[in-house]
Every structure is written in C-alpha cells, then in structure tokens.
Amino acid sequence: MTGLVVAMDGPSGSGKSSASRGVARALGLRYLDTGAMYRAITWWMLERGVDLADPEAIAARALDPILTLGADPDAPTVAVDGVDAAGPIRTAEVTAAVSAVSAVPEVRRRLVAEQREIIGSGGIVVEGRDIGTVVAPDAVVKIYLTASADARALRRTAELTGTTVEAQRAAMARRDTLDSTRKADPLAKAADAVELDTTALNLEEVIAEILRVIKEKA
Numbered sequence: 705m706t707g708l709v710v711a712m713d714g715p716s717g718s719g720k721s722s723a724s725r726g727v728a729r730a731l732g733l734r735y736l737d738t739g740a741m742y743r744a745i746t747w748w749m750l751e752r753g754v755d756l757a758d759p760e761a762i763a764a765r766a767l768d769p770i771l772t773l774g775a776d777p778d779a780p781t782v783a784v785d786g787v788d789a790a791g792p793i794r795t796a797e798v799t800a801a802v803s804a805v806s807a808v809p810e811v812r813r814r815l816v817a818e819q820r821e822i823i824g825s826g827g828i829v830v831e832g833r834d835i836g837t838v839v840a841p842d843a844v845v846k847i848y849l850t851a852s853a854d855a856r857a858l859r860r861t862a863e864l865t866g867t868t869v870e871a872q873r874a875a876m877a878r879r880d881t882l883d884s885t886r887k888a889d890p891l892a893k894a895a896d897a898v899e900l901d902t903t904a905l906n907l908e909e910v911i912a913e914i915l916r917v918i919k920e921k922a
C-alpha cells in the first residue's frame with residue numbers, strides 16, 4: 705500500500721470526504737482534501753477584498769497565499785499564511801465563491817503542482833474533481849462517486865444549520881454546473897474510473913465497496 709494513490713472524484717454531496725477518510729484510515733494511508741485547498745485560497749481572497757468577479761484580479765494574487773496541509777485522515781488540517789482555516793473555509797460565503805476562484809487557470813496550475821508534490825511517492829487517498837483526470841492520471845485506483853440530487857441535498861442539509869433541502873439542491877446544482885462546465889480541468893469521470901452510485905448505500909457500505917475495488921486493482 706505504500707506507493708498506492710487512490711483518486712476519489714465526484715460532485716459535492718456524493719460522500720467523497722467521509723468515504724476518502726474512511727478508506728485512508730482503514731489502510732493506514734494519508735489523506736488529501738484538494739477542495740480544502742481551493743476553499744482556503746477563496747477565503748484568503750475574500751478576507752483581502754479581492755474582486756472575485758474579476759478572473760484577472762484572482763490570477764494576480766493566485767500565488768500569494770501560503771498553504772499548509774496536514775494529511776492525517778483522523779485530523780486533517782489546513783492553514784493559510786500560518787492561520788488555521790478549517791472553520792472559515794466551510795462557511796456559506798466561501799462555498800458560494802469557491803467555484804469562481806477554482807475556475808481560474810493560474811489558481812489551478814499552482815494547486816495541481818502542490819497536490820502532486822504532496823502525493824509524492826504515494827500512500828495516499830486524494831479527493832477532488834480532477835484527481836483521476838489531471839492531478840494523478842496514473843493513479844492505480846480511481847473512484848467516481850455519484851448520488852441522486854435528492855440524496856446529496858439531504859446529506860448536505862443534515863450537516864448544516866439554517867438551510868432547507870430545496871435551498872441545498874439549488875446551491876449544489878449551481879456549483880456542479882460551474883465546476884463541470886469550466887474550461888480548466890472540469891469535474892469529469894476518468895475513462896478508467898470505477899463509478900459508484902452511493903444513493904442507496906450507507907457510509908460503511910461505500911467504504912467496503914471501495915476497499916473491494918482497491919483489493920482487486922492494487
């Protein structure tokens with residue numbers, strides 16, 4: 705398992721984070737949440753008043769924030785310029801703005817390079833939107849998680865406060881459209897990824913199925 709790279713892609717609410725952490729924990733692998741990196745840069749730009757409606761303004765600052773990621777699946781951490789960002793990157797404000805920032809090629813170029821550096825010689829589960837297609841096209845195991853729009857909205861609503869299933873369904877549909885239609889590295893299923901629909905599965909079942917795929921491929 706030391707050199708293994710497990711690429712986990714899929715839309716928001718498909719269960720990627722819980723499943724990725726569970727698989728990493730079960731196999732003693734590291735864990736990288738690439739969405740947290742895009743969120744951390746978005747938070748940093750919001751804090752500094754960068755105009756997120758202007759891709760050139762985003763590109764001009766793309767290299768400035770310094771990110772530090774901790775890869776323990778039991779306690780993943782993310783800091784920007786040395787400040788813990790774990791809480792702020794999960795706010796509705798960051799969630800609403802992150803697709804605009806992650807569509808900018810200068811941001812992606814920088815983060816893809818950092819992600820490859822963290823992956824290094826492997827032993828890691830990496831979750832995102834473009835891991836199997838762009839970041840780690842040679843990953844031995846690629847999983848593409850999906851779930852029905854209703855199931856995804858229900859899961860997200862249960863995790864958050866002050867929102868409704870309808871509001872979540874609309875917000876997720878908007879983000880999915882932005883993430884899968886952008887020019888730079890859109891959300892996509894790699895041709896050699898195993899697609900897993902998690903709509904009718906609980907977390908333990910999803911993890912068990914992924915472990916089965918890993919055993920078969922690795």
Ligand code: DC
Pocket residue numbers: 716738739740742743802803806807831832833834835879883
């Ligand atoms: O997985 P998440 O919801 O935390 O990701 C937040 C956003 O970051 C998502 O809407 C799109 C972007 N993202 C991306 O463009 N590429 C990745 N590999 C991971 C996330």
